[in-house]
Amino acid sequence: MTVKKSERLIVKFITNQASHEEIEELTEWLKEEENQTVFKDFVKTNYAIDTTLNTFDSTEVRKQLSERIQKENNVFYKRRFSSYYKYAAILIVALGGFYFYKNTEKSHSKQNVVIPREDEIVLQLGNESQNLDPNDDKNITDKNGNVIGRQEKDRLVYTKAYSGGALVYNTIRIPYGKKFEVQLSDGTLVHLNAGTTLRYPVQFVKNQNRQVYLLGEAYFEVEKDKEHPFDVNTQNVNVEVLGTKFNVDTYSENTNTDVVLVEGKVSLYKDQKTKENQVFLKPGEKGSNEKGQFAITKEQVNTEYYTAWVKGSLVFKNASFEDIIKKLERRYNVTFINRNKKLGREIFNARFDNEPIEVVLKYFSDSYAIDYNIDRDKITIK
Structure with a gap:
């Protein structure tokens, strides 16, 4: 195993991000x-976690690691942590009696562990709103108590049906640091990236036409229905499809709105759709519209590169460091x-697969000598 790979695995273990296979390795x-x-x-240098030989106590390990998680109030760690106790014990035994001890003040003073903020996913139903915990399984009801769908952990599934009456909208807001999925009432699956808002009919x-409204980034797997074309409305450009897979990146801070087609066929247009202003994409093409401009280009x-986020990966191809840190935020x-x-104008290429931010x-520190300092959820590039 190379030095970089071993360090990567150690960081993933310490931050409770390692898979069973990685822990076994x-x-x-x-x-x-x-x-x-x-x-x-x-571990001692980077995490202020001491090691002591011949003092192994598995009960104490469980207690202290649990307290450390609760202290930091990191829900993401809590969700994954329970399955790692036995692997922690395996590693401790392999180290001949090594154990972690909780020293919050010392750990924070070392400033090597990032403690992200924890914000809630919010579902707006008419004038009412509720927070969604990605660990929950529960029914979703309207203001009259009627079940309109069900939350299945990190996916919201709406009851399959077409309405004969007026449209009733829900809005879901995904905070930074989280992703979520919504299966609409027609069967269309929408993967929502962090910092995204989707407004859609129940x-x-x-x-x-089936119409939804997007701010942020989403990957759509549209259910085919020739009688009901599917429209994605953004602030800058509209997308119309019958059944296909595509990514829309329309964050408010972006200079462009980008639509990348993976499968099927879509048309892009500004304002009102006409035969003259539609731009059609084929699979493997990206359509772009710059803010304040009418033209839609394609390449x-x-x-x-544009859909890796759906599976948890981050891919940077000829990306400026400023753009990279926006995505990391x-x-x-x-x-x-x-x-x-x-440094903000420098161009980088990199890929990270479900890595904790410390990795x-x-x-960047090892490969490009980038110096930084950590203060809980704030990272200062020197």
Whole structure:
């Protein structure tokens, strides 16, 4: 195992992000005595977590790690942590009696662990709103108590039906640091990225186009229905489809609205649709509209760069550092303060697959000598 890979696995284990396979790989690596030394030195240096030999107490490990999670109030860690106790014990035994101890003040003073903010997903139903916990399974009801759908953990599924009456809208707001899915009443699945708002009908109306309103970024898997074309309305450009898969990136801070087509066919247009102002995309093409401009351009692209976020990956291709930190802020719900303006214009290429932010920061530090300081959820680039 390379040094970078071992450090990556250690960080993922410490931040409770490692998969079972990764923990098993780390455990196998720790069978070598020299690797145990590397592990302990890395943990002590980067996380202010001490190591003590011949004092292993599995009960104390469970207690102290649980307290540490509760203290930091990080729901994401809580969700994943319970399944790791036995693997923590395996690693501790492999280290010959190593254990973590809770020292909050010391840990914070080292300023090496990011503590992201924890904001709620909000579902607006008419004049009422409720918070959605991605761990819940529950029915969603309207103001009259009628069940209109069901929350299944990180997906909201609406009852399949078309309405014969007036449109009734719901709005869902996804905060920074989270993603969510909504399955609309026609069966269309919408993957919502962090910092995104989607307004949509509880039920679509018969003999009318299916219309939704998007601010942020979403990946659509549209259910085919020739009688009811599907429209995505953004502040800058509109998208019309019959049944297809595509990504729309229309964050308010972006200079462009980008639509990337993965499968099927879509048309893009500004304002009112006419035969003259429609631009049609084929799979593998990106259509773009710059704010304040009427023209819609298109080009051939690698669609994976634009859809990798759906599976938890971050891909940066010829991206400026300023653009990168904007995406990192959304992904991890943190704040970057970049005091290095020259660095902000530098171009980078990188890919991260479901990595904790500590791994991302360490990559930029090791690969590009980028210096930074952490204060809970604020990261200052020097």
